[in-house]
Amino acid sequence: MSAWECPFCGRLAVFDSIKKKSDSFYVSGDTKFGPLLFESFVAVCPNQDCKEFTYDTRVSTVKLEGGSYKPVELIERWVNRPNGLYKQFPDYVPKPILDDYKEAVLIKNLSPKASATLSRRCLQGMIRHAWDVKPARLVDEIKAIEGQIESSVWKAIDAVRNIGNIGAHMENDINIIVDVDPGEAEMLIGLLELLIQEWYVEKHERQLRIDAITALAAEKKALKQAK
Ligand SMILES: [Zn+2]
Numbered sequence: 001m002s003a004w005e006c007p008f009c010g011r012l013a014v015f016d017s018i019k020k021k022s023d024s025f026y027v028s029g030d031t032k033f034g035p036l037l038f039e040s041f042v043a044v045c046p047n048q049d050c051k052e053f054t055y056d057t058r059v060s061t062v063k064l065e066g067g068s069y070k071p072v073e074l075i076e077r078w079v080n081r082p083n084g085l086y087k088q089f090p091d092y093v094p095k096p097i098l099d100d101y102k103e104a105v106l107i108k109n110l111s112p113k114a115s116a117t118l119s120r121r122c123l124q125g126m127i128r129h130a131w132d133v134k135p136a137r138l139v140d141e142i143k144a145i146e147g148q149i150e151s152s153v154w155k156a157i158d159a160v161r162n163i164g165n166i167g168a169h170m171e172n173d174i175n176i177i178v179d180v181d182p183g184e185a186e187m188l189i190g191l192l193e194l195l196i197q198e199w200y201v202e203k204h205e206r207q208l209r210i211d212a213i214t215a216l217a218a219e220k221k222a223l224k225q226a227k
Contacts, residue, residue: 006045007082008052019044026062026069037062037071055081087193093200097125101192104185112185117177119188123157123195130199153198160191 002015024039037060044053056079060071082088086105089098100122108115124138133144142161146154163184 004043006047006050006052007054008088009045009047009050011045011047011050013046017046019046024069033061033075035062036060036075037069039071053081054079089196090201090204092204093196094125094129097122097129097196100125101189101196104192105189108185108189109182112180112182113177115185116180116188119185119192122192123188126192126195126199150198153194156191156194160187163187 003012004015004018005012021042022039024037027036027038029035039058039060040055041058042053042055045051056077058071058077059075061073061075062069063072064070086102089101091098100118104115104118104122107118120138124141127133127138127141127145128135131145131148133141135141136144139161142154142157146158
Protein backbone atom coordinates (compact mmCIF):
# COMPACT_ATOMS: atom_id res chain seq x y z
CA MET A 1 0.00 0.00 0.00
CA SER A 2 1.51 3.29 -0.98
CA ALA A 3 1.04 6.54 0.92
CA TRP A 4 -0.24 9.78 -0.53
CA GLU A 5 0.73 13.09 0.99
CA CYS A 6 -1.72 15.93 0.64
CA PRO A 7 0.23 18.94 -0.62
CA PHE A 8 -2.25 21.31 1.07
CA CYS A 9 -2.45 20.01 4.65
CA GLY A 10 0.61 17.75 4.64
CA ARG A 11 -1.31 14.75 6.05
CA LEU A 12 -0.50 11.28 4.84
CA ALA A 13 -3.29 9.06 3.58
CA VAL A 14 -3.35 5.48 2.37
CA PHE A 15 -3.35 5.72 -1.41
CA ASP A 16 -6.40 3.46 -1.71
CA SER A 17 -8.42 5.63 0.68
CA ILE A 18 -8.32 8.83 -1.35
CA LYS A 19 -11.11 9.58 -3.75
CA LYS A 20 -9.70 9.51 -7.25
CA LYS A 21 -11.14 10.29 -10.61
CA SER A 22 -9.35 9.91 -13.88
CA ASP A 23 -10.07 10.35 -17.51
CA SER A 24 -8.03 9.79 -20.67
CA PHE A 25 -8.03 10.26 -24.37
CA TYR A 26 -6.08 8.72 -27.22
CA VAL A 27 -4.40 10.81 -29.92
CA SER A 28 -3.60 8.92 -33.08
CA GLY A 29 -1.41 11.72 -34.52
CA ASP A 30 1.86 10.84 -36.20
CA THR A 31 4.14 12.39 -33.53
CA LYS A 32 7.79 11.53 -33.01
CA PHE A 33 6.61 9.34 -30.11
CA GLY A 34 3.90 7.69 -32.17
CA PRO A 35 0.30 7.79 -30.90
CA LEU A 36 -0.21 9.39 -27.47
CA LEU A 37 -2.33 8.80 -24.41
CA PHE A 38 -3.35 11.81 -22.30
CA GLU A 39 -4.56 11.06 -18.77
CA SER A 40 -5.95 13.42 -16.12
CA PHE A 41 -6.14 12.58 -12.43
CA VAL A 42 -8.06 14.25 -9.63
CA ALA A 43 -7.46 13.20 -6.01
CA VAL A 44 -9.45 14.43 -2.99
CA CYS A 45 -7.87 14.69 0.45
CA PRO A 46 -9.73 12.52 3.00
CA ASN A 47 -8.87 14.88 5.89
CA GLN A 48 -12.24 16.38 6.90
CA ASP A 49 -10.64 19.73 7.76
CA CYS A 50 -8.98 19.94 4.36
CA LYS A 51 -10.94 18.24 1.54
CA GLU A 52 -8.64 19.91 -1.00
CA PHE A 53 -8.10 18.32 -4.37
CA THR A 54 -5.13 17.87 -6.65
CA TYR A 55 -5.21 17.66 -10.41
CA ASP A 56 -2.49 16.44 -12.73
CA THR A 57 -2.12 15.47 -16.35
CA ARG A 58 0.23 12.95 -17.95
CA VAL A 59 1.07 12.16 -21.53
CA SER A 60 2.60 8.81 -22.46
CA THR A 61 3.29 6.56 -25.39
CA VAL A 62 0.53 4.02 -25.76
CA LYS A 63 -0.29 0.43 -26.68
CA LEU A 64 -3.55 -1.35 -27.30
CA GLU A 65 -4.06 -4.17 -24.81
CA GLY A 66 -7.20 -6.21 -24.22
CA GLY A 67 -9.30 -3.74 -26.18
CA SER A 68 -8.18 -0.64 -24.25
CA TYR A 69 -5.32 1.83 -24.48
CA LYS A 70 -2.56 1.49 -21.88
CA PRO A 71 0.23 3.98 -21.14
CA VAL A 72 3.73 2.65 -21.88
CA GLU A 73 6.33 5.33 -21.31
CA LEU A 74 5.69 8.62 -19.55
CA ILE A 75 6.71 11.59 -21.70
CA GLU A 76 5.66 14.46 -19.48
CA ARG A 77 3.61 15.23 -16.38
CA TRP A 78 2.07 18.53 -15.32
CA VAL A 79 0.80 19.28 -11.85
CA ASN A 80 -2.05 21.71 -12.50
CA ARG A 81 -3.15 21.99 -8.88
CA PRO A 82 -1.62 22.90 -6.55
CA ASN A 83 0.54 25.09 -8.68
CA GLY A 84 3.95 23.74 -7.75
CA LEU A 85 5.67 27.07 -8.13
CA TYR A 86 4.67 28.65 -4.87
CA LYS A 87 4.82 27.23 -1.38
CA GLN A 88 1.64 26.17 0.34
CA PHE A 89 1.22 28.09 3.57
CA PRO A 90 -1.55 27.43 6.11
CA ASP A 91 -4.67 29.56 5.75
CA TYR A 92 -4.23 31.31 9.12
CA VAL A 93 -1.70 33.48 7.26
CA PRO A 94 -3.77 36.54 6.23
CA LYS A 95 -5.25 36.16 2.76
CA PRO A 96 -4.09 39.52 1.32
CA ILE A 97 -0.51 38.55 2.21
CA LEU A 98 -0.80 35.09 0.64
CA ASP A 99 -2.50 36.53 -2.45
CA ASP A 100 0.28 39.05 -3.08
CA TYR A 101 2.94 36.41 -2.43
CA LYS A 102 1.39 33.87 -4.83
CA GLU A 103 0.90 36.43 -7.57
CA ALA A 104 4.47 37.68 -7.17
CA VAL A 105 5.70 34.10 -7.71
CA LEU A 106 3.45 33.43 -10.69
CA ILE A 107 4.50 36.49 -12.68
CA LYS A 108 8.16 36.50 -11.65
CA ASN A 109 9.52 35.39 -15.03
CA LEU A 110 6.92 37.10 -17.16
CA SER A 111 7.36 40.46 -15.43
CA PRO A 112 10.02 40.76 -12.73
CA LYS A 113 9.09 44.39 -12.14
CA ALA A 114 5.42 43.62 -11.50
CA SER A 115 6.52 40.75 -9.27
CA ALA A 116 8.87 42.97 -7.27
CA THR A 117 6.13 45.58 -6.85
CA LEU A 118 3.77 42.98 -5.39
CA SER A 119 6.56 41.63 -3.18
CA ARG A 120 7.28 45.06 -1.72
CA ARG A 121 3.59 45.57 -1.02
CA CYS A 122 3.44 42.11 0.59
CA LEU A 123 6.51 42.89 2.71
CA GLN A 124 4.97 46.13 3.90
CA GLY A 125 1.66 44.38 4.64
CA MET A 126 3.46 41.81 6.77
CA ILE A 127 5.49 44.38 8.70
CA ARG A 128 2.33 46.36 9.47
CA HIS A 129 0.27 43.32 10.38
CA ALA A 130 2.80 41.37 12.41
CA TRP A 131 4.53 44.31 14.11
CA ASP A 132 3.00 47.45 15.44
CA VAL A 133 4.59 50.09 13.25
CA LYS A 134 3.48 53.55 12.32
CA PRO A 135 2.69 53.62 8.59
CA ALA A 136 5.56 55.31 6.81
CA ARG A 137 7.86 54.70 3.86
CA LEU A 138 8.80 51.03 3.68
CA VAL A 139 12.40 51.88 4.49
CA ASP A 140 11.35 53.62 7.72
CA GLU A 141 9.06 50.78 8.69
CA ILE A 142 11.98 48.38 8.28
CA LYS A 143 14.14 50.62 10.46
CA ALA A 144 11.35 50.78 13.04
CA ILE A 145 11.30 47.02 13.60
CA GLU A 146 15.06 46.73 14.13
CA GLY A 147 15.57 45.45 17.66
CA GLN A 148 12.00 44.11 17.82
CA ILE A 149 12.65 41.14 15.56
CA GLU A 150 15.37 38.53 15.55
CA SER A 151 18.56 40.24 14.41
CA SER A 152 19.46 37.64 11.74
CA VAL A 153 16.01 38.09 10.18
CA TRP A 154 16.36 41.86 10.26
CA LYS A 155 19.75 41.56 8.57
CA ALA A 156 18.18 39.52 5.77
CA ILE A 157 15.53 42.20 5.21
CA ASP A 158 18.17 44.91 5.29
CA ALA A 159 20.37 43.01 2.84
CA VAL A 160 17.52 42.83 0.33
CA ARG A 161 16.73 46.49 0.97
CA ASN A 162 20.26 47.36 -0.09
CA ILE A 163 19.98 45.73 -3.50
CA GLY A 164 20.04 48.08 -6.47
CA ASN A 165 16.73 49.33 -7.72
CA ILE A 166 14.64 47.56 -5.14
CA GLY A 167 16.52 49.33 -2.37
CA ALA A 168 16.26 52.74 -3.96
CA HIS A 169 12.53 52.37 -4.36
CA MET A 170 11.83 51.13 -0.86
CA GLU A 171 12.64 54.71 0.05
CA ASN A 172 9.88 55.96 -2.21
CA ASP A 173 6.33 54.88 -2.79
CA ILE A 174 6.13 51.07 -2.76
CA ASN A 175 3.66 51.16 -5.62
CA ILE A 176 6.09 52.71 -8.07
CA ILE A 177 7.03 50.10 -10.63
CA VAL A 178 10.79 49.77 -11.03
CA ASP A 179 12.93 47.76 -13.38
CA VAL A 180 14.45 44.74 -11.71
CA ASP A 181 15.92 41.54 -13.09
CA PRO A 182 14.42 38.10 -12.36
CA GLY A 183 17.21 37.43 -9.85
CA GLU A 184 16.19 40.43 -7.75
CA ALA A 185 12.51 39.48 -7.97
CA GLU A 186 13.46 35.97 -6.85
CA MET A 187 15.38 37.31 -3.87
CA LEU A 188 12.37 39.31 -2.69
CA ILE A 189 10.22 36.19 -2.98
CA GLY A 190 12.74 34.22 -0.92
CA LEU A 191 12.53 36.93 1.73
CA LEU A 192 8.71 36.75 1.79
CA GLU A 193 8.84 32.97 2.24
CA LEU A 194 11.29 33.33 5.12
CA LEU A 195 9.14 35.95 6.85
CA ILE A 196 5.83 34.09 6.41
CA GLN A 197 7.50 31.05 7.93
CA GLU A 198 9.06 33.00 10.82
CA TRP A 199 6.28 35.45 11.65
CA TYR A 200 3.21 33.30 11.10
CA VAL A 201 3.91 29.58 10.86
CA GLU A 202 6.58 29.23 13.59
CA LYS A 203 4.75 31.65 15.85
CA HIS A 204 1.53 29.68 15.44
CA GLU A 205 3.25 26.35 16.10
CA ARG A 206 5.04 27.74 19.13
CA GLN A 207 1.71 28.94 20.54
CA LEU A 208 0.20 25.49 20.03
CA ARG A 209 3.09 23.92 21.98
CA ILE A 210 2.70 26.48 24.78
CA ASP A 211 -1.07 25.84 24.95
CA ALA A 212 -0.51 22.08 25.06
CA ILE A 213 1.99 22.34 27.92
CA THR A 214 -0.22 24.77 29.84
CA ALA A 215 -3.26 22.51 29.41
CA LEU A 216 -1.28 19.45 30.49
CA ALA A 217 0.04 21.24 33.58
CA ALA A 218 -3.49 22.35 34.53
CA GLU A 219 -4.72 18.79 34.09
CA LYS A 220 -1.96 17.41 36.36
CA LYS A 221 -2.74 20.02 38.98
CA ALA A 222 -6.45 19.18 38.90
CA LEU A 223 -5.66 15.48 39.29
CA LYS A 224 -3.42 16.18 42.27
CA GLN A 225 -6.11 18.27 43.96
CA ALA A 226 -8.74 15.61 43.34
CA LYS A 227 -6.73 13.03 45.29
ZN1 LIG B 1 -5.35 17.74 2.76
